[in-house]
Amino acid sequence: MVLSRSRYKYVLFSETPFTSFSAIEAHEKAFAFFWGITKEIVYDQDKVFLSDENKGDLLLTSTFKDYCRERKFRLYFCRKADPESKGKVENVVKYVKQNFLYNRPFTDVALLNSESLAWLGRTANAMVHAGTQKIPYDEWCTERGSLVPFIAIPIRPSSILYTVRKDNTISWKGNFYTLPTGTYKGRGTQVNVSKDNDFIVISDQAAKHLCTQTISTGKGNLVSNTDHKREKSADITQMITDISCMFSNPELATFYMQSIRLEKPRYVRDQLILLKQTIENADTQTIDNTLQYCLQMKVYSANDFKSVAAGLLQKKSWEKSTRLTSQINPLNGQSPSAAFCQPMQSAIADYELLMQNEN
Numbered sequence: 001m002v003l004s005r006s007r008y009k010y011v012l013f014s015e016t017p018f019t020s021f022s023a024i025e026a027h028e029k030a031f032a033f034f035w036g037i038t039k040e041i042v043y044d045q046d047k048v049f050l051s052d053e054n055k056g057d058l059l060l061t062s063t064f065k066d067y068c069r070e071r072k073f074r075l076y077f078c079r080k081a082d083p084e085s086k087g088k089v090e091n092v093v094k095y096v097k098q099n100f101l102y103n104r105p106f107t108d109v110a111l112l113n114s115e116s117l118a119w120l121g122r123t124a125n126a127m128v129h130a131g132t133q134k135i136p137y138d139e140w141c142t143e144r145g146s147l148v149p150f151i152a153i154p155i156r157p158s159s160i161l162y163t164v165r166k167d168n169t170i171s172w173k174g175n176f177y178t179l180p181t182g183t184y185k186g187r188g189t190q191v192n193v194s195k196d197n198d199f200i201v202i203s204d205q206a207a208k209h210l211c212t213q214t215i216s217t218g219k220g221n222l223v224s225n226t227d228h229k230r231e232k233s234a235d236i237t238q239m240i241t242d243i244s245c246m247f248s249n250p251e252l253a254t255f256y257m258q259s260i261r262l263e264k265p266r267y268v269r270d271q272l273i274l275l276k277q278t279i280e281n282a283d284t285q286t287i288d289n290t291l292q293y294c295l296q297m298k299v300y301s302a303n304d305f306k307s308v309a310a311g312l313l314q315k316k317s318w319e320k321s322t323r324l325t326s327q328i329n330p331l332n333g334q335s336p337s338a339a340f341c342q343p344m345q346s347a348i349a350d351y352e353l354l355m356q357n358e359n
Contacts, residue, residue: 001030002092003038006139007129009092010034011100011116015109016212019196020063023048024155027067034140036147040074044086048197050077061197070153099123161205164189172200174219180210236261239272246279248288256295263300274302278309286312 002009010030014022031037043049045058052059058077060068068075078085100119106112125136132139162170164184169176172193179202183191191210192203202210216223240257247253257275261268279287290309299305 001027001034002089003034003136003140003143004042004088006134006136006143007088007132008034008136008140009120009124011092011096011120011124013109013112013116018048019199019201019212020048020061021155021194021196021201024064024067027071028152028155031150032152034147034150035144036150037071037073038147040076042076042078042086042089044089045077045080051197063196067155073148095124160193161190162193164191169222170202175216176222177202177213178222178224183210236268236272239269243272243276243279246276246287247291248284249291252291252295256291256300259300260302271302275305278302278306282309282313286316 010033012026012029014026016022018026047061049061049064050058051061060075096116100116100123104112104115125140128135162172164170164179165176166184168179168181168184170179170191170193177200179191183189183204190205192205192207194201195215196212198215199212200215201212204210211225213223213225240254240261243257244250244253257272260271260275264271282290286309289312290305293308294300294305299308
């Protein structure tokens with residue numbers, strides 16, 4: 001968001017696409033940053049604000065309409081394919097991409113937003129604007145007295161409580177939606193569910209956001225998010241320490257998992273979870289032999305570790321079945337002595353002699 005006269009800017013990043021509700025939250029943060037609210041705001045025709053357009057009649061989403069009624073600022077929506085009417089904010093987007101984001105390493109969105117506020121303070125709002133030849137901060141100090149005073153209001157979508165099932169899902173209007181692992185905490189666990197355009201927003205009873213899911217248009221579908229199955233509570237280092245204790249040689253196991261971490265840093269958590277599942281489904285000797293083989297062959301992958309372990313288990317099962325295979329008397333459960341007798345064999349010459357005598 002940028003103030004038209006002073007070019008004083010505010011930037012907010014999100015890891016997920018904005019919904020009407022999260023866009024309203026962004027408005028509130030911008031107004032707090034500006035120390036006030038403008039009397040009119042210019043928008044692009046975005047679906048988080050508009051549900052439909054009918055030859056100039058713009059239909060606001062219900063969530064955004066309620067917010068505008070509360071804040072009482074005027075709305076101006078640009079026409080489609082009209083870059084001139086929204087050039088100021090488009091220039092800000094380009095400026096942020098080319099100046100702030102370019103070559104900047106990403107850790108998480110919270111740190112990125114913190115860094116963007118610092119960048120606004122030292123660069124975007126503190127340096128002379130190329131168009132106005134004035135410093136945005138100085139101009140904002142002049143015009144902020146003309147803004148409508150900002151008083152925070154509670155922003156919360158209307159929601160309904162839904163019961164969480166044992167498999168960490170909820171049933172909403174004929175479909176099932178997954179929740180992050182650990183949401184279900186026993187019988188009677190409930191979450192708040194609210195509709196926001198094409199999404200449902202799910203939060204716990206303390207209003208902590210859990211997830212946002214796309215609404216399914218059919219019936220009987222399972223809308224899932226693979227990220228929900230990940231164990232996020234444990235730190236990677238702690239996970240390695242815990243899993244290494246499941247091996248006979250924790251030091252070797254730690255070295256192996258650290259090697260996986262270096263080999264696949266983006267997927268290390270998934271790798272460790274798979275490794276843990278493999279260990280739980282095999283005996284100690286098989287796991288130790290698998291570890292020795294993978295270290296010797298420099299195989300640093302949980303999927304390959306699982307395949308090697310499965311091969312060793314299959315080989316062990318075959319050898320065991322071969323040793324135990326024998327003819328058993330079904331009546332007494334014992335091996336009859338005759339079962340181990342070798343039949344007598346006749347020489348082929350005896351048969352040739354018999355044939356000659358017949359002739």
